[in-house]
Amino acid sequence: MSPSAPPAAAPVSVTVSTQQAGTTAGEVLRAAGVKDSAVARIGGQLRDLAHVVHEGDVVEAVPYASEDGRAVLRHSAAHVLAQAVQDLFPGTQLGIGPPVKDGFYYDFLPERPFTPEDVAAIEKRMEQIVRQRQRFSRRVVSEEDARDELADEPFKLELVGLKGSSSDDDGSSAALAGGEETVEVGGGELTIYDNLVGEELVWKDLCRGPHLPTTRDIPAFRLMRTAAAYWRGDQRNAQLQRVYGTAWESRDALKAHLTMLEEAEKRDHRRLGTELDLFSFPDEIGSGLAVFHPKGGVVRMAMEEYSRRRHVEEGYEFVNTPHITKGTLFETSGHLDWYAEGMYPPMQLDAVGDKPGADYYLKPMNCPMHNLVFAARGRSYRELPLRLFEFGTVYRYEKSGVIHGLTRARGFTQDDAHIYCTRAQMADELASLLTFVLGLLRDYGLEDFYLELSTRDPDKSVGSDEAWEEATAALQSVADASGLELVPDPGGAAFYGPKISVQARDAIGRTWQMSTIQVDFNLPERFGLEYAAADGTRQRPVMLHRALFGSIERFFAVLLEHYAGAFPAWLAPVQVVGIPVHSDYDGHLLAVADRLRRRGVRVEVDTSDDRMQKKIRSAQRAKVPFMLIAGEDDVLKDAVSFRYRDGTQENGVPVDEAVEKLVAAVESRA
RNA sequence: GCCGGAUUAGCUCAGUGGUAGAGCAACCGCCUUGUAAGCGGUAGGUCGUCGGUUCAAGCCCGACAUCCGGCUCCA
Incomplete structure (x- = not known):
C-alpha cells in the first residue's frame, strides 16, 4: 500500500559525549550529519528532538520515511487538525487523535457535524498553522494540574482518570480501546504539549508525544473524509465526529498514496461489476442480494467447475440441502441461542386454527444440514474421514450499515464442507486440508498468504476446556508446519471451536480473509453423532468445518479486484474476440470462432x-484476453493476427496453430 | 443499528424555485483494409418513493427506501 521505503541503511546511532551532555537529541543528530530524523530513539523510547541528553545516551535517528517516523509525523498532523478545528469551531471538545495505517484521525464532539465545506476550511487552517512554524513543546504535569488545565475537555479528563485509576500499563490498556490510548496518556507520566509561536502559547493538548519539532516539519498531508465514531469504540458511548487525514514524509509519497487510492477505486468490484456487466443488486430484490448477469455467471461457473473437480480428486462427496428449515434444527445446533439476531426472522407455517404451527428459518450455515446427512444412517469408522461438500447458499441478516457489495452480502453461497473424522485422524486431516486450501487458492492466482489462529472467547463459547485445548493445539501445529507467518487472534473463535483462517494479499497488497478451517467438538455432541469403532463401541466423531473461498460471491469480488477485471483466460467471461479489418473477412473469423467454440473456448466475433x-x-x-484480427493478409495465408490484452501483437499466425495456442492457454489456466 | 453524504436516461454526470440536458451505450442509415473512439439521425427520464411548503418544486422541508464513507458488528 505504501510507497517502497528507501534503501535500508542502518539508522544513524550516536553515543553522547561528555561535551554534548546537556544538549538536545536534535543537536547531537545534527552534529552527526543527520537531517531527516523526525524524532530520536533513546534507550528504546521515542523522544522529541528537543529532549535533553545525558553522557553515554545512545541517540538513534528515526527517519521520516520509517514506520516510527511516519507515525510521529501523522500524530503531529493530528494535533494540527485538532488545533485547526478548535480555532474554527471554538467549544468543540477533543477526543483522541492517533496515527493509523496511512494516516491519522482526530475525534471531536462539535456543536454540529462537520460539512464538506467545513473540512475544506479546516484543511486550509491547518496549512496556515503549518506555515506558522509553531513549536511543539513538551511539559510534564501532575494529575491535579492536568485536571485543572483540561477542565473544558471532558473526554481528556476521562483519559486522565483512567490513567489515575489504573495501577499499571496493562490496566490502562485494558480499560481503553485498541491500544490507541497510549498516544494520550501512556507511559509513566502525564504530559501536555504546548504549541508556541515565539514564546506565545497558542494551543495545547494532553499528549504523550513525541512530536516533530515544529508544525512546519510536517512534510505533506491531506484531509480525507469525516465519519462518526463511538467514544472509546463503544456503541453505548457518545458518538463523535471523526476526521480522517493522510500524511507522508514527502509530497511525492503523498502523491503516490493518493494514486494508489485511485487505483484501488478503479479496481472496486462494485464498479467493475457494472462496467463489465457481471452482476447487480436490484433494489427490487433487497439490500445485499446480488443477481449475476450472463458474463458474471460464466465466470462463476468456471470457478465452481474447477473447484468441484479438485474436490472430487481430494475425496469429497457431494450433497445438497435446502435453504430453509424448521427452527428446531437451529435449536439443536445452538444457532438460535447464539446468533438469532444474525438470522432472518422466522416465517410461521402450518398453523391450524388456534394450534400454532412451526417456525421456519432461512439457513445461515450449512453445518446442521450436513450433520443430518451424517446421521441419516449408522456410520462406520471405515467411512471416516467422511467429507461432505456443498455449494450451499446461506442467508444472514447483516445489519444495514455493514453491507458492502459482494464482500458482505445477505445471501451468498459457501463452498462449504464438513469433515467427520476420528480424533486420531484429526491432525493429519487438518494438515492435508491446509495444503489443499493453499494449493487451490494458488490455482486461482493468489500467491501471498499468512495465517491467523483464532482462539477461544470464554464469554462466547461452549464445550470443555480440554477439548478446546486439544483442538487449538492441533491447529497450532498444522499452522507451524505450514511455514507461513502466523498471527494470533485471541478470542476470535466461533462459539463452537477454534479456527485457522488463511489471509491472502492481493495484487496491490491488500489482505483478505479467505479460507477458514475450524475444529468442532460441540456440534457432534449436540446432534448426538456417532460411528461404530473397530472394537464395536460407539464413538463421537470430530467435525471440521471449512470453506475455501469463504463465499463464492466474496471470492469472486476478491479475484475481480486482484486482477482489476482482467481475469486470466480460463476465468475470463469472453476469452477471444474476433475482429475483422473489414466486414469482408467476417466469414473467415466466424469459421475460426466455430472451431474454437467446439474446443470449449468462449469466443465472439465482432x-x-x-x-x-x-x-x-x-x-x-471489456478486458478480453485475446483478440484475433483478420484482414486480407491473414485470409490469404489462412492465418489470424493476435492482439494481446497488453497491446502487443503477433501477426500472421496460421489458424491451426492459433487454435491450439488458445486452447492450451485456456486449459493451462495460465 | 448509529453519524454524515448521496440518489436526474442503461452508465458517467451537468442542471440553486419558472416548460429536463451532455457524453458514452442502445437503435436506424451511410461508411469500413491493419491494432484504443468514422459520420449523421432516432429513441430513451411521472428527476428513488410518499407527503408537505409555494402561484410554481429536480431544486426548499419531513418520512421512508437504496447506495457511499466511517463506527459498531461479522457464526
Whole structure:
C-alpha cells in the first residue's frame, strides 16, 4: 500500500559525549550529519528532538520515511487538525487523535457535524498553522494540574482518570480501546504539549508525544473524509465526529498514496461489476442480494467447475440441502441461542386454527444440514474421514450499515464442507486440508498468504476446556508446519471451536480473509453423532468445518479486484474476440470462432458495423484476453493476427496453430 | 443499528424555485483494409418513493427506501 521505503541503511546511532551532555537529541543528530530524523530513539523510547541528553545516551535517528517516523509525523498532523478545528469551531471538545495505517484521525464532539465545506476550511487552517512554524513543546504535569488545565475537555479528563485509576500499563490498556490510548496518556507520566509561536502559547493538548519539532516539519498531508465514531469504540458511548487525514514524509509519497487510492477505486468490484456487466443488486430484490448477469455467471461457473473437480480428486462427496428449515434444527445446533439476531426472522407455517404451527428459518450455515446427512444412517469408522461438500447458499441478516457489495452480502453461497473424522485422524486431516486450501487458492492466482489462529472467547463459547485445548493445539501445529507467518487472534473463535483462517494479499497488497478451517467438538455432541469403532463401541466423531473461498460471491469480488477485471483466460467471461479489418473477412473469423467454440473456448466475433479500431477499443475495455484480427493478409495465408490484452501483437499466425495456442492457454489456466 | 453524504436516461454526470440536458451505450442509415473512439439521425427520464411548503418544486422541508464513507458488528 505504501510507497517502497528507501534503501535500508542502518539508522544513524550516536553515543553522547561528555561535551554534548546537556544538549538536545536534535543537536547531537545534527552534529552527526543527520537531517531527516523526525524524532530520536533513546534507550528504546521515542523522544522529541528537543529532549535533553545525558553522557553515554545512545541517540538513534528515526527517519521520516520509517514506520516510527511516519507515525510521529501523522500524530503531529493530528494535533494540527485538532488545533485547526478548535480555532474554527471554538467549544468543540477533543477526543483522541492517533496515527493509523496511512494516516491519522482526530475525534471531536462539535456543536454540529462537520460539512464538506467545513473540512475544506479546516484543511486550509491547518496549512496556515503549518506555515506558522509553531513549536511543539513538551511539559510534564501532575494529575491535579492536568485536571485543572483540561477542565473544558471532558473526554481528556476521562483519559486522565483512567490513567489515575489504573495501577499499571496493562490496566490502562485494558480499560481503553485498541491500544490507541497510549498516544494520550501512556507511559509513566502525564504530559501536555504546548504549541508556541515565539514564546506565545497558542494551543495545547494532553499528549504523550513525541512530536516533530515544529508544525512546519510536517512534510505533506491531506484531509480525507469525516465519519462518526463511538467514544472509546463503544456503541453505548457518545458518538463523535471523526476526521480522517493522510500524511507522508514527502509530497511525492503523498502523491503516490493518493494514486494508489485511485487505483484501488478503479479496481472496486462494485464498479467493475457494472462496467463489465457481471452482476447487480436490484433494489427490487433487497439490500445485499446480488443477481449475476450472463458474463458474471460464466465466470462463476468456471470457478465452481474447477473447484468441484479438485474436490472430487481430494475425496469429497457431494450433497445438497435446502435453504430453509424448521427452527428446531437451529435449536439443536445452538444457532438460535447464539446468533438469532444474525438470522432472518422466522416465517410461521402450518398453523391450524388456534394450534400454532412451526417456525421456519432461512439457513445461515450449512453445518446442521450436513450433520443430518451424517446421521441419516449408522456410520462406520471405515467411512471416516467422511467429507461432505456443498455449494450451499446461506442467508444472514447483516445489519444495514455493514453491507458492502459482494464482500458482505445477505445471501451468498459457501463452498462449504464438513469433515467427520476420528480424533486420531484429526491432525493429519487438518494438515492435508491446509495444503489443499493453499494449493487451490494458488490455482486461482493468489500467491501471498499468512495465517491467523483464532482462539477461544470464554464469554462466547461452549464445550470443555480440554477439548478446546486439544483442538487449538492441533491447529497450532498444522499452522507451524505450514511455514507461513502466523498471527494470533485471541478470542476470535466461533462459539463452537477454534479456527485457522488463511489471509491472502492481493495484487496491490491488500489482505483478505479467505479460507477458514475450524475444529468442532460441540456440534457432534449436540446432534448426538456417532460411528461404530473397530472394537464395536460407539464413538463421537470430530467435525471440521471449512470453506475455501469463504463465499463464492466474496471470492469472486476478491479475484475481480486482484486482477482489476482482467481475469486470466480460463476465468475470463469472453476469452477471444474476433475482429475483422473489414466486414469482408467476417466469414473467415466466424469459421475460426466455430472451431474454437467446439474446443470449449468462449469466443465472439465482432460483426457490428463499427470500424476495426473501435472494435479493438471495445474488446480492450471489456478486458478480453485475446483478440484475433483478420484482414486480407491473414485470409490469404489462412492465418489470424493476435492482439494481446497488453497491446502487443503477433501477426500472421496460421489458424491451426492459433487454435491450439488458445486452447492450451485456456486449459493451462495460465 | 448509529453519524454524515448521496440518489436526474442503461452508465458517467451537468442542471440553486419558472416548460429536463451532455457524453458514452442502445437503435436506424451511410461508411469500413491493419491494432484504443468514422459520420449523421432516432429513441430513451411521472428527476428513488410518499407527503408537505409555494402561484410554481429536480431544486426548499419531513418520512421512508437504496447506495457511499466511517463506527459498531461479522457464526
